[in-house]
Amino acid sequence: ILNVEQSPQSLHVQEGDSTNFTCSFPSSNFYALHWYRWETAKSPEALFVMTLNGDEKKKGRISATLNTKEGYSYLYIKGSQPEDSATYLCAFISNAGKSTFGDGTTLTVKP
Amino acid sequence: DTAVSQTPKYLVTQMGNDKSIKCEQNLGHDTMYWYKQDSKKFLKIMFSYNNKELIINETVPNRFSPKSPDKAHLNLHINSLELGDSAVYFCASSQSRTGFAGELFFGEGSRLTVL
Numbered sequence: 001i002l003n004v005e006q007s008p009q010s011l012h013v014q015e016g017d018s019t020n021f022t023c024s025f026p027s028s029n030f031y032a033l034h035w036y037r038w039e040t041a042k043s044p045e046a047l048f049v050m051t052l053n054g055d056e057k058k059k060g061r062i063s064a065t066l067n068t069k070e071g072y073s074y075l076y077i078k079g080s081q082p083e084d085s086a087t088y089l090c091a092f093i094s095n096a097g098k099s100t101f102g103d104g105t106t107l108t109v110k111p
Numbered sequence: 112d113t114a115v116s117q118t119p120k121y122l123v124t125q126m127g128n129d130k131s132i133k134c135e136q137n138l139g140h141d142t143m144y145w146y147k148q149d150s151k152k153f154l155k156i157m158f159s160y161n162n163k164e165l166i167i168n169e170t171v172p173n174r175f176s177p178k179s180p181d182k183a184h185l186n187l188h189i190n191s192l193e194l195g196d197s198a199v200y201f202c203a204s205s206q207s208r209t210g211f212a213g214e215l216f217f218g219e220g221s222r223l224t225v226l
Contacts, residue, residue, distance in 0.1 A: 032212035043115075043201065044154075046214035089154070093212065098167055099144075101154040 004092045006102035013080050014110050020076045021105040023090030027071035032093040035064055035075055038104065039086045047075075047088075080109040114138050117202050117218035124192060125226055131188045132221045134202030142166075142207045143185035144215065145177060148199040157200075160185055161207055192225045199223070 004025045013019050032051045036044040048057040053068040061078045077084055087104040115136045124130055136143065145157040158177040159167035174190045189196060199220045205213035
């Protein structure tokens with residue numbers, strides 16, 4: 001059984017705060033790491049696909065880093081806005097093509 | 112124009128019935144998936160098809176049978192429904208030309224309630 005763990009489980013921040021969350025995953029059989037944003041009553045949408053150790057990706061105020069040797073990825077949000085409120089999922093993709101999702105970090109940004 | 116569409120969105124049925132959920136994608140992807148969102152809100156892979164061929168089959172009861180008539184469709188048929196089958200089922204697709212790294216595009220989910 002693969003363990004993909006995300007922390008914290010939930011996070012409440014004020015508008016304008018910067019925040020980050022962690023995804024930890026097995027360091028063996030790694031193929032890719034995905035980050036998804038999942039708003040209530042919608043379906044998950046991809047933020048980043050990361051494949052190489054040391055990868056850093058950025059989309060607007062959101063960025064992510066990847067360390068495949070130690071098995072973790074960080075997602076950063078700079079200057080959080082209420083519209084950033086969502087659950088952020090990471091998914092570990094093994095070299096057999098199987099995806100294992102973490103249980104998500106639910107972010108609430110208060111105006 | 113919905114990229115990954117699932118029908119029905121809601122399904123309420125009695126224990127013991129047989130039901131199907133359909134999924135279609137118009138993205139030209141060649142890999143499709145079924146995920147189950149369990150009671151703890153986790154997304155768990157059930158099946159994956161690549162070009163109509165089953166490539167991932169997790170430990171799912173054999174009452175669940177996926178069928179892929181072509182690479183744009185992946186249907187999920189469930190026989191002899193049980194209370195524990197109540198969940199939200201998500202279909203997804205990806206393009207495998209990048210290997211397994213292709214991002215997943217999800218449908219809106221089908222909420223199945225078994226009474």
